[in-house]
Amino acid sequence: MEQTYQVSSNPHVRDKMTTERLMQLVAIALLPATLVGIWNFGLRAFLVVLVSVVSCVIFEWLYDRLMKKPNTVRDFSAVVTGLLIALNMPSGIPLWMPILGSAFAIIVVKQLFGGLGQNFMNPALAARCFLMISFAGSMTNFAVGEGFKGVIDATTGATPLAALKAHGYTGEVPVLNLFLGNVQGTIGETSALALLIGAAILLIFKVISPRIPVCYIGSFAVFTIIYMLATGKGFDGGFLFSQLFGGGLMLGAWFMATDYVTSPITPNGQIVFGVFLGILTGIFRLIGSSAEGVSYAIIIGNLLVPMIERFTLPTAFGKGGKKA
Amino acid sequence: MALLTFKGGLHPFEGKELTKDLPVEVYMPTGDMVYPLSQHIGAPAVPCVAKGDTVLRGQKIADAGGFVSAPIHASCSGKVKAIEMRLVPTGSMVNSIVIENDGEYNEVEYQGADLESLDKKTILERIQAGGVVGMGGAGFPTHVKLAPKEPDKIEYVLLNGAECEPYLTSDYKRMLEKPEKLVAGLQVILKLFDNAVGCICIENNKPDCIAKMQALVKDLPRIEVKELLTKYPQGGERNLIKAVTGREINSTMLPADVGCVVDNVDTVIAIEEAVLEGRPLMTKLITLTGDGMARPHNVETPTGTDVQELIESQGGLKEGFSKLIAGGPMMGFAMYNTHVPCVKTTSSFLAFMEDPVSQTTPTACINCGRCVGACPSHILPARVATFAEHGDQAMFEKYDGMECCECGCCSYVCPAKRPLTQSIKSMRKMVLASRRKK
Numbered sequence: 001m002e003q004t005y006q007v008s009s010n011p012h013v014r015d016k017m018t019t020e021r022l023m024q025l026v027a028i029a030l031l032p033a034t035l036v037g038i039w040n041f042g043l044r045a046f047l048v049v050l051v052s053v054v055s056c057v058i059f060e061w062l063y064d065r066l067m068k069k070p071n072t073v074r075d076f077s078a079v080v081t082g083l084l085i086a087l088n089m090p091s092g093i094p095l096w097m098p099i100l101g102s103a104f105a106i107i108v109v110k111q112l113f114g115g116l117g118q119n120f121m122n123p124a125l126a127a128r129c130f131l132m133i134s135f136a137g138s139m140t141n142f143a144v145g146e147g148f149k150g151v152i153d154a155t156t157g158a159t160p161l162a163a164l165k166a167h168g169y170t171g172e173v174p175v176l177n178l179f180l181g182n183v184q185g186t187i188g189e190t191s192a193l194a195l196l197i198g199a200a201i202l203l204i205f206k207v208i209s210p211r212i213p214v215c216y217i218g219s220f221a222v223f224t225i226i227y228m229l230a231t232g233k234g235f236d237g238g239f240l241f242s243q244l245f246g247g248g249l250m251l252g253a254w255f256m257a258t259d260y261v262t263s264p265i266t267p268n269g270q271i272v273f274g275v276f277l278g279i280l281t282g283i284f285r286l287i288g289s290s291a292e293g294v295s296y297a298i299i300i301g302n303l304l305v306p307m308i309e310r311f312t313l314p315t316a317f318g319k320g321g322k323k324a
Numbered sequence: 325m326a327l328l329t330f331k332g333g334l335h336p337f338e339g340k341e342l343t344k345d346l347p348v349e350v351y352m353p354t355g356d357m358v359y360p361l362s363q364h365i366g367a368p369a370v371p372c373v374a375k376g377d378t379v380l381r382g383q384k385i386a387d388a389g390g391f392v393s394a395p396i397h398a399s400c401s402g403k404v405k406a407i408e409m410r411l412v413p414t415g416s417m418v419n420s421i422v423i424e425n426d427g428e429y430n431e432v433e434y435q436g437a438d439l440e441s442l443d444k445k446t447i448l449e450r451i452q453a454g455g456v457v458g459m460g461g462a463g464f465p466t467h468v469k470l471a472p473k474e475p476d477k478i479e480y481v482l483l484n485g486a487e488c489e490p491y492l493t494s495d496y497k498r499m500l501e502k503p504e505k506l507v508a509g510l511q512v513i514l515k516l517f518d519n520a521v522g523c524i525c526i527e528n529n530k531p532d533c534i535a536k537m538q539a540l541v542k543d544l545p546r547i548e549v550k551e552l553l554t555k556y557p558q559g560g561e562r563n564l565i566k567a568v569t570g571r572e573i574n575s576t577m578l579p580a581d582v583g584c585v586v587d588n589v590d591t592v593i594a595i596e597e598a599v600l601e602g603r604p605l606m607t608k609l610i611t612l613t614g615d616g617m618a619r620p621h622n623v624e625t626p627t628g629t630d631v632q633e634l635i636e637s638q639g640g641l642k643e644g645f646s647k648l649i650a651g652g653p654m655m656g657f658a659m660y661n662t663h664v665p666c667v668k669t670t671s672s673f674l675a676f677m678e679d680p681v682s683q684t685t686p687t688a689c690i691n692c693g694r695c696v697g698a699c700p701s702h703i704l705p706a707r708v709a710t711f712a713e714h715g716d717q718a719m720f721e722k723y724d725g726m727e728c729c730e731c732g733c734c735s736y737v738c739p740a741k742r743p744l745t746q747s748i749k750s751m752r753k754m755v756l757a758s759r760r761k762k
Contacts, residue, residue, distance in 0.1 A: 004660040004661055005646070005647060005648050005658070005659060005660050005661070006646050006647045006658065006679050006682060007415075007647075007658035007659070007660050008647075008658055008679070008681045008682065008743075008746075009658075009743060009745065009746035009749065010653075010654060010655050010656060010657070010658075010730070010732045010735075010745060010746075011653060011654040011655070011732030011733075011735050011736050011745060012647065012649050012653045012654075012656065012658065012674075012676065012679070012680070012681060013336055013337065013490070013653040013654070013680055013736060014680045014681065014684060014735070014736060014738075014741060015334075015336075015736055015737050015738075015739070017694075017737070017739045018739050018741070019687055019690055019739045019740050021739070022690075022692065022739050072687075075687065077690075115688060116687075116688050116690060117688035117689050117690050117691060117740075118688070209693075209697075260690045260691045260692040260693065261690055261691045263691075265691055265693045265696055265704060265706060265707070266696065266704065267693075267696065267697075270693075313704070313723070314696070314702045314703065314704070315702065316574060316701055316702050316703050316724035316727040317332075317562060317566075317572055317574065317700060317701045317702045317703075317727060318562060318572040318573045318574030318575070318577065318727070319572075319574050319724070319727070
């Protein structure tokens with residue numbers, strides 16, 4: 001045989017988008033919320049972010065190394081996980097906790113199930129729930145240092161959502177502050193504005209489709225309105241918007257419910273998933289005993305993803321369309 | 325007019341500017357000509373010449389081997405040198421007639437005809453005699469396609485001028501340079517279907533073709549021009565039918581099941597030549613393109629031309645090129661050797677200096693769903709490919725893996741660079757083979 005050339009199956013061209021670049025875009029989209037968090041809570045918050053990201057990357061590298069697997073640090077997913085863990089922590093957390101959380105997220109939730117793409121729940125959220133159950137005190141201690149620039153809720157000294165739960169909307173923490181983010185809470189969840197800027201980045205670069213977050217936030221809003229009307233409170237815009245902007249809803253809906261690996265791949269499944277999360281969050285926050293509900297709603301939703309996919313398989317082209 | 329389109333698909337880099345404004349050249353080869361007996365779907369043709377016979381250009385050298393088959397004609401004059409196995413562009417060995425080209429190109433006489441004087445049966449006979457096959461890629465014998473069970477139920481004759489594959493411009497050049505032939509060919513087809521309208525379907529990245537065609541058909545009541553949104557794979561038969569008529573066919577149906585007949589630009593021109601001029605299918609317009617081609621342009625060459633000879637005569641390949649593809653970048657075949665003939669379905673040769681596929685390493689699927697959004701068959705390529713990789717035929721079929729049209733969109737968009745199309749394609753072949761066994 002004479003000279004031969006390179007062959008492969010079609011197609012012979014590839015899109016420029018890579019896993020790496022997608023993860024980098026998510027990290028970039030999280031930056032506004034991270035920066036507001038650091039501005040809001042001071043240097044201590046920066047330290048938590050740094051420790052979480054670095055420990056996630058190290059655990060990822062270490063696991064690959066010990067298990068003699070190809071190094072997957074370069075895909076940037078560990079950085080995103082680390083960032084999300086940090087944004088879900090109060091700024092005053094003891095620093096060993098995010099390290100423990102990172103180990104749990106990367107090694108137990110992600111790598112033991114086969115690494116990127118195989119984990120059945122969002123690693124960062126699993127870590128948050130794990131820490132929440134183990135160290136509820138530290139995880140819900142939102143006491144802030146002197147550097148804090150936000151509005152402190154004098155009534156309770158707790159997060160706006162907890163106050164909302166206890167007293168209803170009193171206007172103590174105005175909706176505007178909840179939107180801008182200078183209130184108490186975890187590092188990354190306080191500023192709806194910063195998170196929405198990040199969401200815009202995700203949408204503009206087509207990293208995510210709006211299906212899950214829009215259905216999530218939309219159904220939660222509807223649930224809240226129904227709740228207000230059904231319990232005789234009457235429609236209260238302040239209550240509604242503090243529910244939407246307060247707590248982890250924006251962070252969860254835009255950045256964690258949309259995690260590719262743990263959300264349905266089917267377009268209709270994404271709608272079902274979003275609505276399901278909205279209703280579940282409503283039940284947890286408004287009817288259940290806790291003020292927060294986003295993390296648990298998403299984790300439970302993650303577990304139902306295979307089932308949701310099975311019931312929302314798309315109809316193949318030509319199998320349901322209009323016949324002549 | 326709203327642009328017609330379908331759901332799914334994508335916009336790859338077009339690459340058409342490399343060749344679209346350059347004049348078409350004509351090449352008359354001098355080397356041996358090779359005519360594989362299978363240049364179409366169906367039974368191979370049966371040689372009607374023997375070694376040592378002298379043939380003229382336009383002379384039939386092989387008869388159709390059955391109803392679903394097509395005859396083959398010499399495209400040069402000379403002497404039959406051998407009938408032997410030869411390599412074809414798709415990589416297999418096919419029994420072929422080899423003719424020693426005398427370079428004279430002495431032709432037989434062709435019997436032209438007037439459309440008015442032809443009845444339907446004669447039109448189909450002339451198409452068959454001309455060896456016309458679908459040149460969009462599949463090579464389905466055209467006289468079979470144009471003879472559905474119920475011709476009265478055909479409502480649309482779609483002339484596929486989408487040319488959605490990146491880099492390819494041969495249909496574009498044809499539409500610009502031979503629009504009258506195209507319209508005449510379409511009228512021939514319309515004569516077969518009394519209840520049909522003819523639609524010339526062109527993507528909106530070719531506004532000059534659209535304008536030219538519109539001017540040409542404005543007084544013809546049965547023909548209209550349809551403007552399509554530029555999107556790959558708009559030129560796929562199923563997607564074209566969907567975009568223009570809103571009707572859908574799946575993998576087990578034919579266009580005729582929804583009242584449509586689809587023919588591509590080259591085929592319609594071949595129909596015109598076969599029916600009205602009596603000339604059989606003997607030449608192909610081929611796009612030579614890509615950054616590895618020294619002089620990208622369109623060239624008209626006889627079928628049977630050795631690809632190596634053709635490319636060398638047209639400027640050759642650049643030093644250090646790494647990949648040569650027969651067809652477009654999305655659905656073409658990579659060739660390991662250029663000593664193959666141009667056949668009826670050859671449309672282009674694309675040379676890449678760098679092969680983007682071998683430069684990437686597939687990593688884990690991150691379930692991002694980009695393949696789902698791009699799939700024009702509306703299946704879940706990521707899932708279906710996994711079933712294929714696991715050899716799980718039951719799940720593969722349950723998740724409609726057989727509906728895949730092998731367009732390559734899923735592999736193209738995959739950020740993890742997984743060869744989804746490849747996995748699905750090979751599983752489809754296995755399923756089809758196992759079905760045939762039953």
